Amino acid sequence: MADIASPTRGVTCAATLERREEASPGVFILEFRLDGGPPVAQPVPGQFYQFNCGGGREHMLPRPLSVHGVTRWDDEVAVLKFLVESVGWGTERLCSLEDGDEVGLLGPLGRGFSLAEDGKALLVAGGMGIAPLFFLASEMDRGDKEYDLLAGFRSAGQFYRPLSGLKGGVDVYTDDGSLGNRGMVSGGADGRLEGVVYNAVYTCGPQAMMTVVAGISEEAGVPCQVSLASRMGCGIGACRSCVIEGRGAENLCVCSDGPVFESYKVAWTGAGDIE
Ligand SMILES: Cc1cc2nc3c(=O)[nH]c(=O)nc-3n(C[C@H](O)[C@H](O)[C@H](O)COP(=O)(O)OP(=O)(O)OC[C@H]3O[C@@H](n4cnc5c(N)ncnc54)[C@H](O)[C@@H]3O)c2cc1C
Ligand code: FES
Numbered sequence: 001m002a003d004i005a006s007p008t009r010g011v012t013c014a015a016t017l018e019r020r021e022e023a024s025p026g027v028f029i030l031e032f033r034l035d036g037g038p039p040v041a042q043p044v045p046g047q048f049y050q051f052n053c054g055g056g057r058e059h060m061l062p063r064p065l066s067v068h069g070v071t072r073w074d075d076e077v078a079v080l081k082f083l084v085e086s087v088g089w090g091t092e093r094l095c096s097l098e099d100g101d102e103v104g105l106l107g108p109l110g111r112g113f114s115l116a117e118d119g120k121a122l123l124v125a126g127g128m129g130i131a132p133l134f135f136l137a138s139e140m141d142r143g144d145k146e147y148d149l150l151a152g153f154r155s156a157g158q159f160y161r162p163l164s165g166l167k168g169g170v171d172v173y174t175d176d177g178s179l180g181n182r183g184m185v186s187g188g189a190d191g192r193l194e195g196v197v198y199n200a201v202y203t204c205g206p207q208a209m210m211t212v213v214a215g216i217s218e219e220a221g222v223p224c225q226v227s228l229a230s231r232m233g234c235g236i237g238a239c240r241s242c243v244i245e246g247r248g249a250e251n252l253c254v255c256s257d258g259p260v261f262e263s264y265k266v267a268w269t270g271a272g273d274i275e
Helices: 089-095 127-142 161-165 185-195 207-220
Strands: 011-024 027-034 048-052 063-066 069-073 078-085 102-109 120-126 146-153 169-174 200-204 224-227 243-245 251-253 260-262
Touching (some): 027 089, 063 089, 069 127, 120 127, 120 207, 127 146, 127 161, 127 224, 146 185, 185 207, 200 207
Parallel strands (some): 120 146, 120 200, 200 224
Antiparallel strands (some): 027 078, 224 260, 243 251
16 A cells, blocks of 8 residues: 655635535535645645634644645646534634635644555544545545445434435444444444455544544554644744654644645544543
């Protein structure tokens, strides 16, 4: 399998909101047209952009968001899609933008997922982890690659409807059993890895879930790539605010060494644990 995709340096640009749609309560699909046309690098699944949300000293740090899809990317026009949950000052501002409003962006940043050449993949998403994994699944659809996607939500109200349009097998888990299987999506992954031959596992979601998925994948001998979250400052490897511990006790920058890592490189001592 290829190494985790190389990171890109990203470019600063302005972008204009073209479409905003509420996907579920408090979660919005935002589509931005990059002003001035497409920059050099087209983002790959797992990469992210830093969004300048405005607001003086108190809120000067940009907010990282994974690319959720590429709506259009040609010689003249680049339109990117993001799936954003309004959880605080910055995301609330982004989610209340109106069509035609402008924001400043830096990206694409970080290392994205690398696709295995052959075989079937298992994608495991918990909550907002669906943002990069939906993009990955869409790219797999374009490349006619085989996969199953397990998606976990708190309850039926959070279900992400565009999942129904994917070509791969999609299995839904909810904490309260109001849709699909009742229980944790990591439990579903365990069952799958016992019964089906997968060549790779890709996961994104809460830290506890990714720890379990990484562990069972490693036990099953299936390579696993995890997309981690961390509080970020610069997003480009300069401020060290996103550092986590690697399995060899080395420092790993989530923004520039990741956010996608091979699971065996992560020590899981609070990796991706935001609270
Ligand atoms: C690489 C990466 C990709 C991400 N992709 C997405 C995405 O596609 N969609 C999405 O909705 N969110 C994504 N996030 C999380 C998003 O960046 C945070 O929710 C956001 O920065 C919070 O800013 P705020 O000003 O709204 O909230 P704040 O007021 O700063 O904090 C509100 C709450 O959000 C939590 N929070 C703060 N920073 C982060 C963080 N970096 N990650 C997770 N939780 C955080 C805080 O603990 C607090 O509970 C991603 C984070 C990273 C690191
Ligand atoms: S956010 Fe600054 S080094 Fe990672």
